[in-house]
Amino acid sequence: MPVIEYSGARVNVDDEGYIVNFEDWNGDVACALAEKEGVEELTKEHIDILKFIREYYRAHHFFPVLNAICKNVHQPKNCVNEKFMDPLVAWKIAGLPAPDDLIINLLKYGQSPG
Amino acid sequence: MAKDQTPKADELFSTIDYKAPEKSWMDTPVEFKPGTFCHGSRPKYLELLHMPYPKEWKPGEEDWKLPENWKEIFLDGMAERLKKYRSFKLFMDICVRCGACADKCHFYIGGGDPKNMPVLRAELLRSVYRKYFTTSGKLFGKTAGARELTVDVLRELWYYAYQCTECRRCSVFCPYGIDTAEVTIIARELLNLLGLNTDWIAGPVSNCYMKGNHLGLEPHTFKSSIEFFLSDIEDITGIKIEPTFNRKGAEILFVTPSGDVFADPGTYTAMGYLMLFHELGLDYTWSTYASEGGNFGFFTSNETAKRLHYKIYAEAKRLGVKWILGGECGHMWRLIHQYLNTWHGPADFLEVPKSPITDTAFENARSTKMVHVAEFTADLIRNGKLKLDPGRNDDIKLTWHDSCNTSRGMGILEEPRYVAKSVCNHFYEMPENTIKEYTFCCGSGTGLNAGENMELRMRGGFPRANAVKFVRDVHGVNTLGNICAIDRAALTASMDYWVPGIRVAGLHELVANALVMKGEKERTVNMRNEPLPGKEAKE
Secondary structure (H helix, E strand, O other), X not given: OOEEEEOOEEEEEOOOXXXXXXXXXXXXXXXXXXXXXXXXXXXXXXXXXXXXHHHXXXXXXXXXXXXXXXXXXXXXXXXXXXXXXXXXXXXXXXXXXXXXXXXXXXXXXXXXXX | OOOOOOOOHHHHHHOOOOOOOOOOHHHOOOOOOOOOOOOEOXXXXXXXXXXXXXXXXXXXXXXXXXXXXXXXXXXXHHHHHHHHOHHHHHHHHOOOOOOOOOOOOHHHXXXXXXXXOHHHHHHHHHHHHHHHHOHHHHHHHHHHOOOOOOHHHHXXXXXXXXXXXXXOHHHHHOOOOOOHHHHHHHHHHHHHOOOOOEHHHHHHHHHHHHHOOOOOOXXXXXXXXXXXXXXXXXXHHOOOOOOOEOOOOOOEEEEOOHHHHOOOOHHHHHHHHHHHHHHHOOXXXXXXXXXXXXXXXXXXXXXXXXXXXXXHHHHHHHHOXXXXXXXXXXXXXXXXXXXXXXHHOOOOOOOOOEOOOOOOEOHHHOOOOEEEHHHHHHHHHHOOOOOEOHHHHOOOOEEEOOOHHHHOOOOOOHHHHHHHHHHOOOEOOOOHHHOHHHOOOOOOOOOOOOOOOHHHHHHHHHHHHHHHHHHHHHHOOOEEEEOOHHHHHHHHHHHHHHOOOXXXXXXXXXXXXXXXXXXXXXXXXXXXXXEOXXXXXXX
């Protein structure tokens, strides 16, 4: 199984780089994932977004409404796109499980099934 | 939104070529071009739905892992459906290949592939029908337009069955009234007998089957999304709204596509529903079980569609409501309007819908007991029940996209226009042959609005975008209104691609902007939290 490393942290990921165990995530893992995704530096703003996404996912098994993320972490509208290029990148760096087509189309392409 | 491998708009436009191939269509093999088809359905979804032959497969690869007796399954399925659906039998027999439909399909216009002429797309299946179900085809074969069902033919059928959005524009022009959508529907059913669906369709169908909506939102998640909107509404209007969920004894059950509770710009439309119903003091409830108006089951088989569809009525019965109000959705309405009675019979346990605000009885919904929110709101405005300030939408120059299913499918043409013109001062129609019953599809309906087939979608979206470009250039139009959740998502992508700068909005987003609510604070921003016209300085 592929492994990514950062500052001594090692975590298992799948073939597409999504972490395998949700609970393996921490700040260092996030940095490792971010590096892979081309997000150069994780600031406090980034981390706040990621933590909110994770907490929401833990409770709701889904990604939060985009505007709700920004509002809850007190950042400008479109904060997710501005900080992470697209919400699917945020999904990955937040350590959520490998998404299916539905999530990819929803988050990367803005498409919803009905 | 259209990105990745999709060519840029001008490059794509330059590749539209209507020149016919050198060989006849039967001798021109199908080519699976990247960007024009979706991923194959994953087994877990089909297993959950108890659909046949679940497997890992990739449409672009040669081996489709077909069962040994695939041909027998397909032809038996065809025989069964020829017997069951008179429409299918009729449409297999009567086409005279006059070509009236040939240049009416958005995929043909935007792509130039002759097999996307509706006549020829249907001919792909008709040729098989002739071979196995007609005497002339059995005796004379190719001369009689018949051909063997081979793996290559099956692959071709699949490729083009998922390049038809069942929009039925072609049927408007057919002198015989052949509904090519019905042919596509059966073609997809037959392919589903072999486990050949797409992931983007099968995933939402299994979600809907298990959790009540395509997105797979669990009850508390569905509620949580709406609570986010309530928070935004309170910020914008100063009004606190407290809708109810799964409430027994409510007068009305409200059902809308789940896309509206998650994806922009549908979310602004959902906020519009919440504000309107609050302002009216409507005795209504949301449901976290019947939490989907759309029905991707319709893009797999009639049987699957039927299974998903009835939960709306089962929930209405469980909650004891009098009637159902439905949100801005496309194919949801086609199913309600054209299929409900055949599948389940009239919903006689409900009452004929009657607006509690105007006392208008919606006789048109006598059988289905379900009223479209555009009709409901048009009636409110007609009876002077809403206080509206259309000036709040003065930054909007609106044109109207008729969604295929609600316009061609059930004749909702004037109600949304009446509402739109009541809440927007600047309204301009696109050319006549592109609106109302002649409307062009968004290019992404029937479960084709995925990410991996973006080139196909942009080609299919071209005719609609071209008409929007016309009114943009002539009238300065900047907003494309509609009453369909897939339109809101799909047109956003195709406008970004072909006509950048055009915004896509649902009808009730525009209503919400204009709605003057009792006790509201001074409104300074629209539903998107952008300054209202004349309020820019205060931001």
